[in-house]
Amino acid sequence: MNEKLISVAMCTYNGGKYLKEQLDSIINQTYKNIEIIICDDGSTDNTIEIIKTYSKKYSFIKLFQNETNLGFVKNFEKSISLCEGDYIALADQDDIWKVNKLEAFLCEIGDNLLIYSDAIIMDGEGTISNNELIRPKGNLVKGRCNKAFLFTNCVSGNTLMFKNELIKDILPIPEKITYHDIWIAFVASSLGTITFTQEALTYYRRYAEQITSTREKNYKSFIDRFQTKKASNLKSAKDIIDNLSIFETLEYLDKDIKLIIKESLIHFNDFSNSYFNYKLFKILKKYKDEVFAIKKDKKRLKYIRRISYGLKAHIISLFTI
Template sequence: MPKVSVIMGIYNTNNKIMVKKAIDSIINQSFSDFEFIICDDGSSDNTYEIVKEIISNDKRCILIKNNRNMGLAYSLNNCLKIAKGEYIARMDADDISMLDRFEKQVKFLDNNPQYAIVGGNAELFNEEGTYSKRAMKEYPTKEDLLFGTIFIHPSIMMRKDILLKLNGYRAVKETSRCEDYDLWLRLYAHGYKGYNIQENIYKFREDINAFKRRKYKYRIDEAKVRYKGFKNLKLFPKGYIYVIKPLIVGLIPQNILAILRGENK
Protein backbone atom coordinates (compact mmCIF):
# COMPACT_ATOMS: atom_id res chain seq x y z
CA MET A 1 0.00 0.00 0.00
CA PRO A 2 1.30 3.50 -0.80
CA LYS A 3 1.81 5.89 2.09
CA VAL A 4 0.18 8.78 0.21
CA SER A 5 -2.64 9.01 -2.33
CA VAL A 6 -2.48 12.18 -4.40
CA ILE A 7 -5.84 13.27 -5.83
CA MET A 8 -6.35 15.74 -8.66
CA GLY A 9 -9.27 16.80 -10.84
CA ILE A 10 -8.76 18.12 -14.35
CA TYR A 11 -11.16 19.59 -16.91
CA ASN A 12 -10.84 20.97 -20.44
CA THR A 13 -7.22 22.05 -20.57
CA ASN A 14 -5.29 21.43 -23.77
CA ASN A 15 -2.21 23.23 -22.40
CA LYS A 16 0.08 20.22 -22.39
CA ILE A 17 3.11 22.16 -21.14
CA MET A 18 1.25 23.47 -18.09
CA VAL A 19 -0.28 20.11 -17.21
CA LYS A 20 3.02 18.31 -17.66
CA LYS A 21 4.76 20.72 -15.28
CA ALA A 22 2.10 20.06 -12.66
CA ILE A 23 2.25 16.28 -13.03
CA ASP A 24 6.06 16.21 -13.19
CA SER A 25 6.24 18.17 -9.93
CA ILE A 26 4.45 15.22 -8.29
CA ILE A 27 6.18 12.39 -10.14
CA ASN A 28 9.60 13.84 -9.25
CA GLN A 29 8.93 14.34 -5.53
CA SER A 30 11.80 13.45 -3.21
CA PHE A 31 9.27 11.28 -1.32
CA SER A 32 8.26 8.55 -3.75
CA ASP A 33 5.89 6.23 -1.83
CA PHE A 34 2.63 7.47 -3.35
CA GLU A 35 -0.05 6.82 -5.92
CA PHE A 36 -1.30 9.66 -8.11
CA ILE A 37 -5.01 9.48 -8.95
CA ILE A 38 -6.21 11.91 -11.61
CA CYS A 39 -9.89 12.29 -12.49
CA ASP A 40 -10.82 13.84 -15.83
CA ASP A 41 -14.11 15.62 -15.14
CA GLY A 42 -15.83 14.77 -18.42
CA SER A 43 -13.64 16.99 -20.59
CA SER A 44 -14.96 17.76 -24.07
CA ASP A 45 -11.49 18.37 -25.52
CA ASN A 46 -8.40 16.13 -25.62
CA THR A 47 -7.44 16.60 -21.96
CA TYR A 48 -7.85 12.89 -21.17
CA GLU A 49 -5.51 11.89 -24.00
CA ILE A 50 -2.93 14.52 -22.97
CA VAL A 51 -2.82 13.24 -19.38
CA LYS A 52 -2.79 9.61 -20.48
CA GLU A 53 0.31 10.26 -22.59
CA ILE A 54 2.10 12.20 -19.84
CA ILE A 55 1.65 9.50 -17.18
CA SER A 56 2.10 6.47 -19.46
CA ASN A 57 5.54 5.57 -18.10
CA ASP A 58 4.77 5.84 -14.37
CA LYS A 59 2.87 2.93 -12.80
CA ARG A 60 2.07 5.04 -9.72
CA CYS A 61 -0.33 7.12 -11.82
CA ILE A 62 -4.00 6.21 -12.25
CA LEU A 63 -6.31 8.01 -14.67
CA ILE A 64 -10.10 7.82 -14.28
CA LYS A 65 -12.89 9.75 -15.94
CA ASN A 66 -16.37 11.05 -15.13
CA ASN A 67 -19.02 10.36 -17.79
CA ARG A 68 -19.93 14.05 -17.72
CA ASN A 69 -18.77 17.24 -16.06
CA MET A 70 -19.65 16.97 -12.37
CA GLY A 71 -17.40 19.49 -10.62
CA LEU A 72 -14.26 19.32 -8.52
CA ALA A 73 -15.80 17.98 -5.30
CA TYR A 74 -17.42 15.06 -7.12
CA SER A 75 -14.17 14.33 -8.99
CA LEU A 76 -12.09 14.34 -5.80
CA ASN A 77 -14.59 12.02 -4.12
CA ASN A 78 -14.25 9.69 -7.11
CA CYS A 79 -10.50 9.63 -6.51
CA LEU A 80 -11.08 8.93 -2.80
CA LYS A 81 -13.13 5.84 -3.63
CA ILE A 82 -10.03 4.06 -4.94
CA ALA A 83 -7.34 5.76 -2.82
CA LYS A 84 -5.26 3.30 -0.78
CA GLY A 85 -2.88 5.67 1.01
CA GLU A 86 -2.79 6.50 4.70
CA TYR A 87 -2.61 10.18 3.77
CA ILE A 88 -4.44 12.13 1.07
CA ALA A 89 -2.57 14.91 -0.73
CA ARG A 90 -4.17 17.42 -3.07
CA MET A 91 -2.81 18.81 -6.32
CA ASP A 92 -4.18 21.08 -9.06
CA ALA A 93 -3.42 20.68 -12.75
CA ASP A 94 -2.17 24.22 -13.27
CA ASP A 95 0.09 24.54 -10.21
CA ILE A 96 3.49 23.21 -9.14
CA SER A 97 4.53 21.39 -5.96
CA MET A 98 7.98 22.01 -4.55
CA LEU A 99 10.01 18.83 -4.89
CA ASP A 100 10.33 18.22 -1.13
CA ARG A 101 6.71 19.06 -0.33
CA PHE A 102 5.58 15.48 0.40
CA GLU A 103 8.72 14.69 2.36
CA LYS A 104 8.03 17.57 4.74
CA GLN A 105 4.31 16.90 5.06
CA VAL A 106 4.62 13.16 5.65
CA LYS A 107 7.26 13.79 8.31
CA PHE A 108 4.98 16.29 10.02
CA LEU A 109 1.91 14.03 10.09
CA ASP A 110 3.98 11.04 11.21
CA ASN A 111 5.43 13.03 14.10
CA ASN A 112 2.31 15.01 15.08
CA PRO A 113 -0.71 12.69 15.43
CA GLN A 114 -2.73 15.48 17.07
CA TYR A 115 -3.11 17.20 13.70
CA ALA A 116 -5.53 16.03 11.00
CA ILE A 117 -4.19 18.14 8.17
CA VAL A 118 -1.07 20.03 7.12
CA GLY A 119 -0.75 22.76 4.51
CA GLY A 120 1.88 25.37 3.84
CA ASN A 121 2.80 28.69 2.26
CA ALA A 122 3.02 29.28 -1.47
CA GLU A 123 4.55 31.39 -4.18
CA LEU A 124 2.01 33.07 -6.45
CA PHE A 125 2.69 33.05 -10.17
CA ASN A 126 1.02 33.79 -13.49
CA GLU A 127 1.99 33.73 -17.16
CA GLU A 128 4.72 36.30 -16.47
CA GLY A 129 6.32 34.45 -13.56
CA THR A 130 6.36 34.61 -9.74
CA TYR A 131 4.95 37.89 -8.45
CA SER A 132 4.20 37.40 -4.75
CA LYS A 133 3.81 34.97 -1.86
CA ARG A 134 0.91 33.79 0.26
CA ALA A 135 1.65 33.10 3.91
CA MET A 136 -0.88 31.11 5.94
CA LYS A 137 -1.31 31.22 9.71
CA GLU A 138 0.83 28.52 11.33
CA TYR A 139 -1.77 27.39 13.88
CA PRO A 140 -5.22 28.23 12.44
CA THR A 141 -8.15 28.20 14.88
CA LYS A 142 -11.88 27.93 14.27
CA GLU A 143 -12.17 31.69 14.77
CA ASP A 144 -9.81 32.21 11.81
CA LEU A 145 -12.46 30.59 9.62
CA LEU A 146 -14.56 33.73 10.06
CA PHE A 147 -12.15 35.57 7.80
CA GLY A 148 -11.86 32.94 5.08
CA THR A 149 -9.96 29.83 4.08
CA ILE A 150 -7.19 28.73 6.44
CA PHE A 151 -5.34 26.37 4.07
CA ILE A 152 -4.26 26.61 0.44
CA HIS A 153 -6.40 23.74 -0.77
CA PRO A 154 -4.09 22.09 -3.34
CA SER A 155 -1.16 22.32 -0.90
CA ILE A 156 -2.71 20.16 1.81
CA MET A 157 -2.07 16.63 3.02
CA MET A 158 -4.69 15.03 5.27
CA ARG A 159 -5.26 11.81 7.16
CA LYS A 160 -7.55 9.68 4.98
CA ASP A 161 -9.44 8.09 7.86
CA ILE A 162 -10.52 11.52 9.09
CA LEU A 163 -11.47 12.70 5.61
CA LEU A 164 -13.65 9.60 5.22
CA LYS A 165 -15.28 10.23 8.62
CA LEU A 166 -16.34 13.60 7.21
CA ASN A 167 -17.75 11.81 4.13
CA GLY A 168 -15.21 13.51 1.88
CA TYR A 169 -16.11 16.64 -0.02
CA ARG A 170 -19.70 17.90 -0.05
CA ALA A 171 -20.59 17.82 -3.75
CA VAL A 172 -23.58 20.18 -3.89
CA LYS A 173 -24.31 23.38 -5.80
CA GLU A 174 -23.38 25.77 -2.99
CA THR A 175 -19.88 24.30 -2.60
CA SER A 176 -18.99 24.44 -6.32
CA ARG A 177 -16.37 27.16 -5.76
CA CYS A 178 -15.67 26.67 -2.05
CA GLU A 179 -15.57 22.91 -1.50
CA ASP A 180 -12.32 23.38 0.41
CA TYR A 181 -13.68 26.05 2.77
CA ASP A 182 -16.72 23.88 3.43
CA LEU A 183 -14.40 21.00 4.33
CA TRP A 184 -12.34 23.12 6.75
CA LEU A 185 -15.54 24.30 8.47
CA ARG A 186 -16.71 20.71 8.94
CA LEU A 187 -13.24 19.55 9.97
CA TYR A 188 -13.01 22.07 12.81
CA ALA A 189 -16.67 21.55 13.80
CA HIS A 190 -15.73 17.93 14.52
CA GLY A 191 -12.91 19.03 16.80
CA TYR A 192 -9.97 18.41 14.47
CA LYS A 193 -7.19 20.90 13.84
CA GLY A 194 -4.50 21.63 11.29
CA TYR A 195 -1.09 23.20 10.80
CA ASN A 196 0.64 25.21 8.08
CA ILE A 197 4.33 24.66 7.40
CA GLN A 198 5.95 28.08 7.37
CA GLU A 199 7.80 27.49 4.12
CA ASN A 200 6.85 27.83 0.47
CA ILE A 201 5.99 24.22 -0.39
CA TYR A 202 3.76 25.08 -3.34
CA LYS A 203 3.53 27.34 -6.40
CA PHE A 204 -0.03 28.56 -6.85
CA ARG A 205 -1.24 29.90 -10.19
CA GLU A 206 -3.28 33.07 -9.71
CA ASP A 207 -3.86 34.75 -13.05
CA ILE A 208 -6.49 36.83 -14.79
CA ASN A 209 -8.42 33.71 -15.80
CA ALA A 210 -8.74 32.71 -12.14
CA PHE A 211 -10.18 36.13 -11.37
CA LYS A 212 -12.69 35.85 -14.20
CA ARG A 213 -14.04 32.57 -12.79
CA ARG A 214 -15.15 34.24 -9.56
CA LYS A 215 -18.72 35.05 -10.57
CA TYR A 216 -21.00 36.77 -8.09
CA LYS A 217 -23.35 33.78 -7.86
CA TYR A 218 -20.50 31.87 -6.24
CA ARG A 219 -20.24 34.60 -3.59
CA ILE A 220 -23.88 33.93 -2.72
CA ASP A 221 -23.16 30.21 -2.45
CA GLU A 222 -20.18 30.96 -0.18
CA ALA A 223 -22.43 32.99 2.11
CA LYS A 224 -24.68 29.92 2.47
CA VAL A 225 -21.67 27.73 3.26
CA ARG A 226 -20.48 30.26 5.83
CA TYR A 227 -23.88 30.37 7.55
CA LYS A 228 -24.08 26.59 7.93
CA GLY A 229 -20.43 26.28 8.94
CA PHE A 230 -20.48 29.08 11.49
CA LYS A 231 -23.67 27.68 13.01
CA ASN A 232 -22.04 24.27 13.52
CA LEU A 233 -18.94 25.94 14.97
CA LYS A 234 -21.12 28.05 17.32
CA LEU A 235 -19.56 31.27 16.00
CA PHE A 236 -22.79 33.29 16.15
CA PRO A 237 -23.67 36.08 16.83
CA LYS A 238 -20.18 37.32 15.90
CA GLY A 239 -20.31 35.31 12.70
CA TYR A 240 -23.29 37.13 11.17
CA ILE A 241 -21.23 40.00 9.78
CA TYR A 242 -18.77 37.53 8.23
CA VAL A 243 -21.58 35.61 6.52
CA ILE A 244 -22.18 38.58 4.23
CA LYS A 245 -18.48 39.30 3.72
CA PRO A 246 -18.26 37.47 0.34
CA LEU A 247 -21.24 39.46 -0.93
CA ILE A 248 -19.43 42.71 -0.16
CA VAL A 249 -16.04 41.52 -1.40
CA GLY A 250 -17.65 40.36 -4.64
CA LEU A 251 -18.45 43.96 -5.49
CA ILE A 252 -14.80 45.05 -5.25
CA PRO A 253 -12.73 44.82 -8.49
CA GLN A 254 -10.17 42.01 -8.37
CA ASN A 255 -7.22 44.30 -9.10
CA ILE A 256 -8.14 46.35 -6.02
CA LEU A 257 -8.41 43.18 -3.92
CA ALA A 258 -4.95 42.12 -5.07
CA ILE A 259 -3.55 45.45 -3.89
CA LEU A 260 -5.34 45.15 -0.55
CA ARG A 261 -3.86 41.66 -0.08
CA GLY A 262 -0.41 42.92 -0.94
CA GLU A 263 -0.21 40.51 -3.88
CA ASN A 264 0.17 43.04 -6.69
CA LYS A 265 3.39 43.33 -8.65
Protein backbone atom coordinates in the same frame (compact mmCIF):
# COMPACT_ATOMS: atom_id res chain seq x y z
CA MET B 1 8.35 6.63 7.00
CA ASN B 2 8.71 5.39 3.41
CA GLU B 3 6.13 2.71 4.17
CA LYS B 4 3.40 5.37 4.28
CA LEU B 5 1.52 5.70 1.00
CA ILE B 6 0.59 9.23 -0.04
CA SER B 7 -2.29 9.55 -2.48
CA VAL B 8 -2.35 12.61 -4.70
CA ALA B 9 -5.93 13.45 -5.68
CA MET B 10 -5.93 15.47 -8.90
CA CYS B 11 -8.82 16.81 -10.94
CA THR B 12 -8.46 17.75 -14.58
CA TYR B 13 -10.55 19.57 -17.13
CA ASN B 14 -9.05 20.85 -20.39
CA GLY B 15 -5.72 21.33 -18.64
CA GLY B 16 -3.38 20.16 -21.37
CA LYS B 17 -1.39 23.40 -21.54
CA TYR B 18 0.23 23.04 -18.11
CA LEU B 19 -0.51 19.45 -17.07
CA LYS B 20 2.89 18.01 -17.96
CA GLU B 21 4.70 20.49 -15.70
CA GLN B 22 2.46 19.60 -12.78
CA LEU B 23 2.72 15.85 -13.30
CA ASP B 24 6.51 16.07 -13.60
CA SER B 25 6.73 18.04 -10.35
CA ILE B 26 4.73 15.35 -8.53
CA ILE B 27 6.53 12.40 -10.09
CA ASN B 28 9.91 13.94 -9.21
CA GLN B 29 9.09 14.37 -5.51
CA THR B 30 11.83 13.32 -3.10
CA TYR B 31 9.22 11.14 -1.40
CA LYS B 32 8.53 8.23 -3.75
CA ASN B 33 5.80 6.06 -2.20
CA ILE B 34 2.88 7.76 -3.93
CA GLU B 35 -0.13 7.12 -6.11
CA ILE B 36 -1.73 9.75 -8.34
CA ILE B 37 -5.50 9.50 -8.71
CA ILE B 38 -6.73 11.65 -11.60
CA CYS B 39 -10.42 12.25 -12.22
CA ASP B 40 -11.10 13.97 -15.52
CA ASP B 41 -14.33 15.93 -15.84
CA GLY B 42 -14.88 15.62 -19.58
CA SER B 43 -11.85 17.25 -21.18
CA THR B 44 -12.04 17.92 -24.91
CA ASP B 45 -8.42 18.99 -25.44
CA ASN B 46 -5.31 16.78 -25.20
CA THR B 47 -5.57 16.25 -21.42
CA ILE B 48 -6.59 12.58 -21.64
CA GLU B 49 -3.86 11.83 -24.17
CA ILE B 50 -1.24 13.33 -21.86
CA ILE B 51 -2.48 11.40 -18.82
CA LYS B 52 -2.60 8.10 -20.72
CA THR B 53 0.95 8.62 -21.93
CA TYR B 54 2.13 9.18 -18.36
CA SER B 55 0.07 6.29 -16.94
CA LYS B 56 1.68 3.86 -19.40
CA LYS B 57 5.08 4.89 -18.09
CA TYR B 58 4.16 5.17 -14.41
CA SER B 59 1.89 2.46 -13.00
CA PHE B 60 1.04 4.57 -9.92
CA ILE B 61 -0.91 7.04 -12.09
CA LYS B 62 -4.57 6.02 -12.33
CA LEU B 63 -7.06 7.78 -14.60
CA PHE B 64 -10.82 7.88 -14.08
CA GLN B 65 -13.01 9.60 -16.67
CA ASN B 66 -16.36 10.99 -15.60
CA GLU B 67 -19.35 10.13 -17.77
CA THR B 68 -20.90 13.52 -16.99
CA ASN B 69 -19.39 16.81 -15.84
CA LEU B 70 -19.43 16.91 -12.02
CA GLY B 71 -17.91 20.34 -11.41
CA PHE B 72 -14.64 20.79 -9.55
CA VAL B 73 -15.97 20.31 -5.99
CA LYS B 74 -17.73 17.02 -6.68
CA ASN B 75 -14.87 15.93 -8.90
CA PHE B 76 -12.48 16.37 -5.98
CA GLU B 77 -14.93 14.41 -3.83
CA LYS B 78 -14.73 11.53 -6.30
CA SER B 79 -10.96 11.69 -6.53
CA ILE B 80 -10.57 11.68 -2.73
CA SER B 81 -12.96 8.73 -2.42
CA LEU B 82 -10.72 6.67 -4.73
CA CYS B 83 -7.54 7.30 -2.74
CA GLU B 84 -6.04 4.42 -0.78
CA GLY B 85 -3.10 6.17 0.85
CA ASP B 86 -2.40 6.85 4.50
CA TYR B 87 -2.35 10.52 3.54
CA ILE B 88 -4.15 12.43 0.79
CA ALA B 89 -2.74 15.53 -0.89
CA LEU B 90 -4.82 17.56 -3.34
CA ALA B 91 -3.43 18.82 -6.63
CA ASP B 92 -4.66 21.27 -9.22
CA GLN B 93 -3.79 20.63 -12.85
CA ASP B 94 -1.82 23.79 -13.54
CA ASP B 95 0.42 24.38 -10.50
CA ILE B 96 3.98 23.22 -9.86
CA TRP B 97 5.12 21.59 -6.62
CA LYS B 98 8.46 22.08 -4.97
CA VAL B 99 10.38 18.83 -5.09
CA ASN B 100 10.35 18.39 -1.28
CA LYS B 101 6.66 19.16 -0.72
CA LEU B 102 5.40 15.70 0.26
CA GLU B 103 8.51 14.86 2.26
CA ALA B 104 8.16 18.09 4.25
CA PHE B 105 4.47 17.48 4.86
CA LEU B 106 5.07 13.95 6.07
CA CYS B 107 7.89 15.03 8.38
CA GLU B 108 5.89 17.87 9.95
CA ILE B 109 2.29 16.67 10.14
CA GLY B 110 2.82 14.88 13.46
CA ASP B 111 -0.43 14.33 15.39
CA ASN B 112 -2.31 16.90 13.33
CA LEU B 113 -5.13 15.85 11.01
CA LEU B 114 -4.09 18.23 8.26
CA ILE B 115 -1.04 20.16 7.11
CA TYR B 116 -0.79 22.90 4.52
CA SER B 117 1.53 25.64 3.33
CA ASP B 118 1.42 29.02 1.67
CA ALA B 119 1.83 29.19 -2.11
CA ILE B 120 4.14 31.27 -4.27
CA ILE B 121 2.36 33.11 -7.08
CA MET B 122 3.51 32.66 -10.66
CA ASP B 123 1.91 33.95 -13.83
CA GLY B 124 0.43 32.08 -16.78
CA GLU B 125 3.82 31.81 -18.42
CA GLY B 126 5.45 30.31 -15.34
CA THR B 127 7.33 33.43 -14.19
CA ILE B 128 7.71 33.11 -10.44
CA SER B 129 7.04 36.20 -8.32
CA ASN B 130 8.25 37.17 -4.87
CA ASN B 131 4.66 37.17 -3.56
CA GLU B 132 2.90 34.52 -1.53
CA LEU B 133 -0.82 33.84 -1.77
CA ILE B 134 -1.65 34.54 1.91
CA ARG B 135 1.38 36.10 3.55
CA PRO B 136 2.45 38.76 4.36
CA LYS B 137 -0.98 40.43 4.03
CA GLY B 138 -2.65 37.65 6.05
CA ASN B 139 -1.78 34.95 8.55
CA LEU B 140 -1.65 31.18 8.40
CA VAL B 141 -3.38 29.51 11.35
CA LYS B 142 -2.86 26.29 13.26
CA GLY B 143 -4.24 24.27 16.14
CA ARG B 144 -7.93 23.73 16.89
CA CYS B 145 -8.87 26.90 15.07
CA ASN B 146 -12.23 26.29 13.35
CA LYS B 147 -13.56 29.78 14.18
CA ALA B 148 -11.00 31.21 11.75
CA PHE B 149 -12.80 29.54 8.82
CA LEU B 150 -16.29 30.92 9.45
CA PHE B 151 -15.87 33.90 7.12
CA THR B 152 -12.51 33.44 5.44
CA ASN B 153 -9.92 30.85 4.48
CA CYS B 154 -6.13 30.49 4.29
CA VAL B 155 -6.00 26.76 3.48
CA SER B 156 -5.93 26.54 -0.29
CA GLY B 157 -6.86 23.09 -1.60
CA ASN B 158 -3.75 22.81 -3.76
CA THR B 159 -1.51 23.25 -0.71
CA LEU B 160 -2.96 20.74 1.77
CA MET B 161 -2.48 17.14 2.84
CA PHE B 162 -4.62 15.30 5.39
CA LYS B 163 -4.75 11.92 7.10
CA ASN B 164 -6.90 9.17 5.62
CA GLU B 165 -8.99 8.99 8.81
CA LEU B 166 -10.49 12.39 7.93
CA ILE B 167 -12.18 11.05 4.77
CA LYS B 168 -15.18 9.64 6.63
CA ASP B 169 -15.91 13.08 8.09
CA ILE B 170 -15.44 15.24 4.99
CA LEU B 171 -17.23 13.03 2.45
CA PRO B 172 -19.64 13.57 0.94
CA ILE B 173 -18.74 17.22 0.46
CA PRO B 174 -21.96 19.19 1.07
CA GLU B 175 -23.71 20.37 -2.08
CA LYS B 176 -23.95 24.05 -1.10
CA ILE B 177 -20.48 24.55 0.33
CA THR B 178 -18.65 27.30 -1.56
CA TYR B 179 -15.31 25.47 -1.84
CA HIS B 180 -14.07 22.04 -0.86
CA ASP B 181 -10.93 23.40 0.84
CA ILE B 182 -12.74 25.55 3.42
CA TRP B 183 -14.94 22.55 4.27
CA ILE B 184 -11.94 20.26 4.76
CA ALA B 185 -10.11 22.87 6.85
CA PHE B 186 -13.17 23.55 9.02
CA VAL B 187 -13.84 19.88 9.73
CA ALA B 188 -10.18 19.07 10.40
CA SER B 189 -9.76 22.01 12.79
CA SER B 190 -13.02 21.13 14.56
CA LEU B 191 -12.25 17.45 15.11
CA GLY B 192 -8.56 17.92 15.87
CA THR B 193 -5.69 20.22 15.02
CA ILE B 194 -4.10 21.47 11.82
CA THR B 195 -0.65 22.88 11.15
CA PHE B 196 1.41 24.46 8.38
CA THR B 197 4.96 24.57 7.08
CA GLN B 198 6.85 27.84 7.21
CA GLU B 199 8.13 27.19 3.70
CA ALA B 200 5.71 27.81 0.82
CA LEU B 201 5.74 24.55 -1.12
CA THR B 202 3.47 25.16 -4.12
CA TYR B 203 3.84 27.47 -7.10
CA TYR B 204 0.31 28.71 -7.72
CA ARG B 205 -0.48 29.80 -11.28
CA ARG B 206 -2.47 33.01 -11.40
CA TYR B 207 -3.63 34.22 -14.77
CA ALA B 208 -3.62 37.80 -16.08
CA GLU B 209 -7.41 38.03 -16.10
CA GLN B 210 -7.54 37.04 -12.42
CA ILE B 211 -5.12 39.83 -11.50
CA THR B 212 -7.00 42.35 -13.64
CA SER B 213 -10.36 41.49 -12.09
CA THR B 214 -9.03 42.04 -8.56
CA ARG B 215 -7.19 45.28 -9.27
CA GLU B 216 -9.35 47.12 -11.78
CA LYS B 217 -12.87 48.36 -11.20
CA ASN B 218 -14.05 49.19 -14.71
CA TYR B 219 -17.40 50.69 -13.81
CA LYS B 220 -19.23 52.35 -16.69
CA SER B 221 -21.17 54.67 -14.38
CA PHE B 222 -22.19 55.16 -10.77
CA ILE B 223 -25.31 53.07 -11.45
CA ASP B 224 -23.11 50.29 -12.78
CA ARG B 225 -20.92 50.53 -9.69
CA PHE B 226 -23.99 50.50 -7.46
CA GLN B 227 -25.50 47.41 -9.12
CA THR B 228 -22.17 45.57 -9.17
CA LYS B 229 -21.49 46.24 -5.48
CA LYS B 230 -25.04 45.31 -4.52
CA ALA B 231 -24.84 42.02 -6.42
CA SER B 232 -21.44 41.29 -4.87
CA ASN B 233 -22.69 41.93 -1.34
CA LEU B 234 -25.77 39.78 -1.86
CA LYS B 235 -23.69 36.92 -3.25
CA SER B 236 -21.26 37.16 -0.32
CA ALA B 237 -24.18 37.03 2.10
CA LYS B 238 -25.60 33.97 0.36
CA ASP B 239 -22.22 32.22 0.43
CA ILE B 240 -21.90 32.91 4.16
CA ILE B 241 -25.41 31.58 4.79
CA ASP B 242 -24.68 28.43 2.79
CA ASN B 243 -21.40 27.73 4.59
CA LEU B 244 -22.61 28.52 8.10
CA SER B 245 -25.81 26.52 7.63
CA ILE B 246 -23.67 23.51 6.78
CA PHE B 247 -21.17 24.11 9.60
CA GLU B 248 -24.07 24.42 12.07
CA THR B 249 -25.12 20.80 11.42
CA LEU B 250 -21.91 19.37 12.85
CA GLU B 251 -22.48 17.83 16.26
CA TYR B 252 -19.00 18.30 17.69
CA LEU B 253 -18.88 22.14 17.74
CA ASP B 254 -18.42 23.94 21.06
CA LYS B 255 -21.00 26.37 22.45
CA ASP B 256 -18.99 29.49 21.56
CA ILE B 257 -18.83 28.77 17.84
CA LYS B 258 -22.48 27.68 17.85
CA LEU B 259 -23.39 31.10 19.26
CA ILE B 260 -21.36 32.91 16.59
CA ILE B 261 -22.94 30.84 13.82
CA LYS B 262 -26.46 31.31 15.20
CA GLU B 263 -26.23 35.11 15.44
CA SER B 264 -24.45 35.35 12.07
CA LEU B 265 -27.23 33.39 10.38
CA ILE B 266 -29.88 35.63 11.96
CA HIS B 267 -28.01 38.65 10.59
CA PHE B 268 -27.38 37.38 7.07
CA ASN B 269 -30.86 35.94 6.62
CA ASP B 270 -32.11 39.51 7.16
CA PHE B 271 -29.15 41.05 5.31
CA SER B 272 -31.22 42.89 2.67
CA ASN B 273 -33.27 44.76 5.26
CA SER B 274 -30.68 45.67 7.87
CA TYR B 275 -28.20 48.47 8.49
CA PHE B 276 -26.04 47.18 11.30
CA ASN B 277 -26.26 44.31 13.77
CA TYR B 278 -24.84 45.54 17.05
CA LYS B 279 -25.41 42.22 18.84
CA LEU B 280 -23.36 40.37 16.24
CA PHE B 281 -20.73 43.11 16.38
CA LYS B 282 -20.28 42.60 20.14
CA ILE B 283 -20.01 38.82 19.76
CA LEU B 284 -17.47 39.06 16.95
CA LYS B 285 -15.47 41.63 18.90
CA LYS B 286 -15.33 39.26 21.89
CA TYR B 287 -13.92 36.45 19.72
CA LYS B 288 -12.08 38.62 17.18
CA ASP B 289 -8.65 37.05 17.68
CA GLU B 290 -10.06 33.62 16.88
CA VAL B 291 -12.66 34.47 14.22
CA PHE B 292 -10.35 36.84 12.36
CA ALA B 293 -7.05 35.11 13.11
CA ILE B 294 -6.26 34.99 9.38
CA LYS B 295 -6.48 38.78 9.19
CA LYS B 296 -3.69 41.01 10.48
CA ASP B 297 -4.29 42.44 13.97
CA LYS B 298 -4.81 46.01 12.79
CA LYS B 299 -7.51 44.99 10.30
CA ARG B 300 -9.63 42.78 12.51
CA LEU B 301 -11.95 45.51 13.80
CA LYS B 302 -12.50 46.66 10.22
CA TYR B 303 -13.66 43.18 9.23
CA ILE B 304 -15.89 42.92 12.29
CA ARG B 305 -17.67 46.08 11.18
CA ARG B 306 -17.93 44.86 7.61
CA ILE B 307 -19.47 41.53 8.65
CA SER B 308 -21.90 43.34 10.96
CA TYR B 309 -23.13 45.68 8.21
CA GLY B 310 -26.41 44.96 6.46
CA LEU B 311 -26.97 45.66 2.77
CA LYS B 312 -28.33 49.15 3.48
CA ALA B 313 -25.13 50.13 5.27
CA HIS B 314 -23.03 48.82 2.38
CA ILE B 315 -25.13 50.85 -0.07
CA ILE B 316 -24.75 54.00 2.00
CA SER B 317 -20.96 53.49 2.03
CA LEU B 318 -20.95 53.91 -1.77
CA PHE B 319 -21.95 57.54 -1.29
CA THR B 320 -19.28 58.26 1.31
CA ILE B 321 -16.20 56.89 -0.42
